[in-house]
Amino acid sequence: MTEKHTVIVVGGGIAGLTAAAYVAKKGADVLLIEKNATCGGLINTFSRDGFVFDGGVRALESAGIIKPMLADLQIDLPSIKSNVSIGIANDIINVESEADLTAYEQLLLRFYPDSSEDISRLMDVIKNVMKNMKILYAVDNPLFKNFKEDGVYFVKNYVPWMFKFLIALRNIDAMKGPVEEFLATIIKNQSLMDIVDQHFFAATPTFFAMSYFYLYTDYFYPKGGVGTLPLKVQEKLVSFGGKIRTKTRIEKLDPAARTLTDAEGTIYQYEKLIWAADLKHLYSIADTTDLPEEAARKITKEKDLLLSRKGAESIFTLFMAVDLPPEEFKKISHGHFFYTPSPVGLGETHRSELKYLLETWDTVSVQTIFSWLDRFCELNTYEISIPVLKDAQAAPPGKTGVIASLLFEYELVKRIKEAGWYEEFKTHLEAKMIDVLTASIYPGLKEHLVFKFSASPLSIEELVGSSGGAIIGWSFKEPVPVTSSMLGVNDSIKTTIPDVFKAGQWSYSPTGVPTSIMTGRLAADAAIKALKVRKN
16 A cells, blocks of 8 residues: 655654644645654653653753744643752752852852862853853744744844854854863862763763753743643644654655655655654665665765764663652752762763673673662762652642653663563662662652652663664764754754655754754755745
């Protein structure tokens, strides 16, 4: 059986949904294909026994993109500000505005009093980055503004902003090196450096890492959970006349014939294709047999490059239902909490020690791995989310759902799975995380646990089809194989495959929800322009 569609979008995460919605808004025939039963990808919310959990991102930051996109699509997304807390051991501060940077400075000084000069230099860097972030987000992203309808707004707001924006881009480019290397130039105390650094993915570009404090003040949480965002965009896509096909996995691409084939053998003919899923899968299933030699050569070269790279670290997430009222947790922190139980820092635990374990895997005992995991949990930084502190309907009366995550190396979990003790590993890690949190910030956690379950990097890879369980796309430890400059963002959607555009976390680096939305919109505009379809 063969179906024909003007535009096909593969991947029902927020990038694919955005792309399909904007194609449909322009009046073009569009089909969105998603391998899972539901859309949303890494932005998902689910419930278990009355407890609401966010399975991917824990909150959203507008970044001058999400809220303008919602307004442009006329989507009503009731939400509240998602305030953040930061804690070390039993010392916790709340971050509600930029003014709280002073409280953060004092928090660090209390633990590292001999590093006042280091901390002062760190604060200066954060303040300078915040100034540039204010410029970046001073106006709504131009992609989501109709200047033809409001030329006065454009002249009054965007023209003067553009000059400041170009200066900010220059400053960003000057801070594109790995954050670890940068911190080593301004901080001498290794523990202090770790406490700052272990919030981020390895080798995160310095500017984006140092913008963390500013981003904490931009977080918001949709009522009903973060999963309501993709759900609302999906509803808008359908209202525009777009079609969605779920539980459909694409297994072959014939760019010469402009066709896709799914696992059931159905063939889909397209004029333009937007790929909003894993790029490795796209290039792995592309059959270049009938393409001209030069075109096939370019695709093969791109394929070899992409397959040689890997994604950034993944995460291990523990979901817990607790028989304690939300008020007990509210006394401790806001509903989004970055918590480090020890001021010692990870040191080489997640670097040289992990590397050694992987290099000597055949001779390492299970007990050695467990011992490493114990130290990893005791010294690490946890991202904790408590949905009911943001939405009162997110848990049964008098009870609380808690989500705790750690950045985690996919390769280690993969080796454990292959060795046959994956379930034992998960059980041990879950128990250790609970013990650490009970012994530090949540004294009654273990005693009042109703149920628990977890998701590893393998779970993420299986659920959303993201290579290595990556949640932000490509690893920063290697040269990124896609566009990573803001000046080149318009080129991020291009591929070497004729009539195929790309969008989402694998199309641009560094990425996140706002960037995925932006690339989805860019891909839609490019497809429409190529098709010369006029706006209704």
